[in-house]
Every structure is written in C-alpha cells, then in structure tokens.
Amino acid sequence: MAITLDISRQNAGPAAPAVPGSDTAPAETGAAGLAPIVGLSRAELAAALSGLGIPERQIRMRTAQLWRWIYNRGARSFDEMSDISRTLRDRLSDAFTLERPEIVSEQISEDGTRKWLLRLAPSGPFGQRHEVEAVYIPEEDRGTLCVSSQVGCTLSCTFCHTGTQTLVRNLTAGEIVAQLLVARDRLGEWPDALAANPNPPLAGRYVTNIVLMGMGEPLYNFDNVKTAMEIVSDNEGLSLSRRRITLSTSGVVPTIARAGEEIGVMLAISLHATTDEVRDRLVPLNRKYPIAELLEACRAYPGLSNARRITFEYVMLKDVNDSVADARRLVQLLRGIPAKINLIPFNPWPGSPYECSDWDQIERFAEIVNRAGYASPIRTPRGRDIMAACGQLKSESERLRAAERRALERNVER
Structure with missing residues (x-):
C-alpha cells in the first residue's frame, strides 16, 4: 500500500x-x-x-x-x-x-520507492515558485536517485508523461544538487545520522547511484548539469563516482561528445525504436537527429569501452516497437557499440495512447537480444502505484495563467 x-x-x-x-x-x-x-x-x-x-x-x-x-x-x-x-x-x-527546497509531498510505494515533489525557491521577475519531482529507488545492492534537470520538458515524447508538460525553465546547478541533499536528509544518510543508525546500508550509503532521467533533457541544460555533477562527484563532499552517475539523453547529437569530454559520466540513450518512421513518432527529436546520426555519435563517445558501455533504453510498447523484426534490427543497429540494453515495460499514465507489450513478447524480444551477446535486462517496474516509474514523472507546476501574470505585472508597475 x-x-x-x-x-x-x-x-x-x-x-x-x-x-x-x-x-x-x-x-x-x-x-x-x-x-x-x-x-x-x-x-x-x-x-x-x-x-x-x-x-x-x-x-x-x-x-x-x-x-x-x-x-x-x-x-x-x-x-x-x-x-x-x-x-x-x-x-x-x-x-x-x-x-532547502520545500518538500510539498513525499510518497512511499509499496515496493519502497520514494517520490518527492519539491517546490523551488522563487525565481524570475515575478517570483514564481515551480515544482519538480525526484525519485529514490532502493535495491539490494544499490540505491538509485533519479533527478530532474528541467521544470517540464520540451521534447514531447509521446510515451512519456513528463513530455505532456511544457518546458518552464532549466534548473540551476544548485537545484539539481539539492535533490540529492533532500534525499540524504530524508534517508538519514549524513554522517551524524548514520552513526545513530543501528542498521546502516551497504558501505554506509543509501544513495549509491544517480541517474539524470527525471524531468527534462539534461543536454539542453548543459552548463548547470555539468557544474552539478562536478559538485556531486567531488571527493571531499558528496563523493559519488562518475562511474555511478548516468546521464540519459533523447539524442541531442551535437552535445553528446562534449558531455563525454567535459562531464565524463556514463551515457544512456533513450532509443525506443529501430526505424526512423517509428522513432519520429515516439521521440520527435529524431526528426532533427535521426537514428544513424545518433548511433554515429555513440560510437564516437569519449571513453567508450567494454568497461564503460552505453545503456540503450527501450520502452516496450504493444504492437508499436516490440516485434521480432524490431529485436533483430536493434541488434544490427548496435553492432560494434559496447552496449547494454534496458528493456522497459511501458508504465501507463492517465490518457496515455499506448499499452505495455505482453510479457511473453517482452521475453521473446529479450531472448533475441541476449543471443546476440548483449545484456538486456527487463527492468522491473518500480513505484507504479505512486506514479514514480520511468516515464511517469510530471509535477503539477505549470506556467502561471495569463491572468495571474498580468496581475503580477500590474503589481510590479505600481
């Protein structure tokens, strides 16, 4: 419950x-x-x-x-x-x-996943207070914090709930880092709290990994994401290894190499299709940077090796991208790229136009990819009951209505 x-x-x-x-x-x-x-x-x-x-x-x-x-x-x-x-x-x-940002609500899933709705400090000429979500996913061998990089999103991926919220603004470096501070506050991970914890987690940490997979496209907020990750990975502070930080992009091709050179974290690609026709529909950014260009950028990613594989995220959508032919095409597309393929059962949200693939079909798809030599774990959905699963994040924070904005402007003029 x-x-x-x-x-x-x-x-x-x-x-x-x-x-x-x-x-x-x-x-x-x-x-x-x-x-x-x-x-x-x-x-x-x-x-x-x-x-x-x-x-x-x-x-x-x-x-x-x-x-x-x-x-x-x-x-x-x-x-x-x-x-x-x-x-x-x-x-x-x-x-x-x-x-700290104000915690508007904290929801705890029956599987232990936690989701925080965070209200940010006033910003902009009229002192608007926007909101973002962060999610903590505990597992036996790790604890992963999913953080947001923007309020809303500009990419409009049709399978993603966040994509139905318009982009409001980029988060600052501090607002990105603050999501980890909030998590450590709530989980009791600071040294003084851990000293009093009779059952400390493995290696004395709750948050062992960070994924930039929350609201927004990290590469459209490059400078602030870079500064935030430098702070997070600094060994005299939060001290998370860059190998335990993963940046997920929908495919902002011109910035991928720069991310490898200047941020130096692990890379994940939201692929989700094996043809431009389907990906144009699922990930509209593909119309600007099609699959061939995206994979060329992946092959050239700085530091790419078997020890630093790229993760390709692939949401399983019934009768859209889950056929045996899709699985075989995926294997061909990724040939030569040190890669891991995360198969993600679609997480429904109100009004979503898609259904999750049947489980038998997901396993059939995974078997083809596995036989080709790629690790292709089927990601267990976490936090579905609190709308915290992959693709479900969407804060209730929207732009101020025009009437509210005009009222604020009148007050400022006075």
Whole structure:
C-alpha cells in the first residue's frame, strides 16, 4: 500500500544561483532575498567569499571548510559550522542561505520507492515558485536517485508523461544538487545520522547511484548539469563516482561528445525504436537527429569501452516497437557499440495512447537480444502505484495563467 506523507512547508535543500554564462537559468533568491550558496563551484564559492571581504590568504581554507560542512556533513545552518568563528558565521548568514527546497509531498510505494515533489525557491521577475519531482529507488545492492534537470520538458515524447508538460525553465546547478541533499536528509544518510543508525546500508550509503532521467533533457541544460555533477562527484563532499552517475539523453547529437569530454559520466540513450518512421513518432527529436546520426555519435563517445558501455533504453510498447523484426534490427543497429540494453515495460499514465507489450513478447524480444551477446535486462517496474516509474514523472507546476501574470505585472508597475 502506497503512503503519502504530508510534510508540506518542511524545507529540505536550497535552490542555488545560476551558473555564470547560462542565459536560460533564472535569477533566484532564497529566504529574505539571500543568495543561495549550494550549487556554486569551488571557484564561484571562493569568489563569493572574496566579495564578502574574506582575506585572500584565508579563501582556500574557508572554501574547503564550507564545502565539507555543506556536502559532507549536510549542514542546514551556518550555526552548525563549529570550526568557523561566530563573527564569520554571522556574516555568512547575512549574505547567503542554505535553505532547502520545500518538500510539498513525499510518497512511499509499496515496493519502497520514494517520490518527492519539491517546490523551488522563487525565481524570475515575478517570483514564481515551480515544482519538480525526484525519485529514490532502493535495491539490494544499490540505491538509485533519479533527478530532474528541467521544470517540464520540451521534447514531447509521446510515451512519456513528463513530455505532456511544457518546458518552464532549466534548473540551476544548485537545484539539481539539492535533490540529492533532500534525499540524504530524508534517508538519514549524513554522517551524524548514520552513526545513530543501528542498521546502516551497504558501505554506509543509501544513495549509491544517480541517474539524470527525471524531468527534462539534461543536454539542453548543459552548463548547470555539468557544474552539478562536478559538485556531486567531488571527493571531499558528496563523493559519488562518475562511474555511478548516468546521464540519459533523447539524442541531442551535437552535445553528446562534449558531455563525454567535459562531464565524463556514463551515457544512456533513450532509443525506443529501430526505424526512423517509428522513432519520429515516439521521440520527435529524431526528426532533427535521426537514428544513424545518433548511433554515429555513440560510437564516437569519449571513453567508450567494454568497461564503460552505453545503456540503450527501450520502452516496450504493444504492437508499436516490440516485434521480432524490431529485436533483430536493434541488434544490427548496435553492432560494434559496447552496449547494454534496458528493456522497459511501458508504465501507463492517465490518457496515455499506448499499452505495455505482453510479457511473453517482452521475453521473446529479450531472448533475441541476449543471443546476440548483449545484456538486456527487463527492468522491473518500480513505484507504479505512486506514479514514480520511468516515464511517469510530471509535477503539477505549470506556467502561471495569463491572468495571474498580468496581475503580477500590474503589481510590479505600481
């Protein structure tokens, strides 16, 4: 039985400032107009401290102290930072905020999957507060956090619930990182909480893997995703290996190589079809970057090897892409690419135009792919009862109605 916890108005992770040079990230403020500090790179944090008047000789030390408190200890207040003087803590509190996004709701599936609806800090000229979803999936040997990179999505993939929500804006680096902070808060994964946990998880961690497979297309928010993953993988803080971070793209071909070179995480491709005719319908981006171009970019992905295989995601849609001929074409298309193929039973959502393939057909499809030498696990649906499964994420946050916007504009003019 699914559980919904009413924890609205409980804060759990800051919405951070835009990465310099990103013209799609909104101007944001935290509590009382303070600047968010989560999401700043080390260089940006150092510059912020310099702007606060910290002596140059102390910048490196103070940056390291703050970094450890925020990302290793999970501090939610500058008052917790006991090795920093009271005077400096007061100055930091007057300039910056460690406020978390507001947890609007937390749902717990009967299989242990958790979904958080997070309300972000005010952004934009009218102080809109948008919402995103993050999902935690516990398994015996790992705990995977699925994070969002945008509010809404621009790709309109017809099998995906998120695709029915228009794109509102990119998330900032801090808003992406904050999803992991929220998860660690709620799961009790910070050092102090783990010390009191009588049954700590394997290797002392709940979140062992991150997948950028939530709301949005990560490669359309490249700069902020890059900065966020640098923070997440920093070994003096959150310390998640890049081998345990997977970026999923629907096929933004021109940016795939750059992602390998500059972000350096594992790559997943939302393929879902073996012909351009079908993929044009399922993933409209295919009309711009067809299958042949996409697979050419995959073959050239920096660091590609048997140890760093590309994962191809393939949602199983009854009588659409699940035939024996499709399975054989898939094998031919991926020939020569070190790859793993995730077969995903379609997760229904209200109004969806598709059905999940019959289980016998999914197994027949998997057998053909397996015989060709590819690992092709059939992904067990998780969190379906709370609409947390693959393709089901969609927050209730939409753009303000025109009337509301006009009212806000009138108030500003006054």
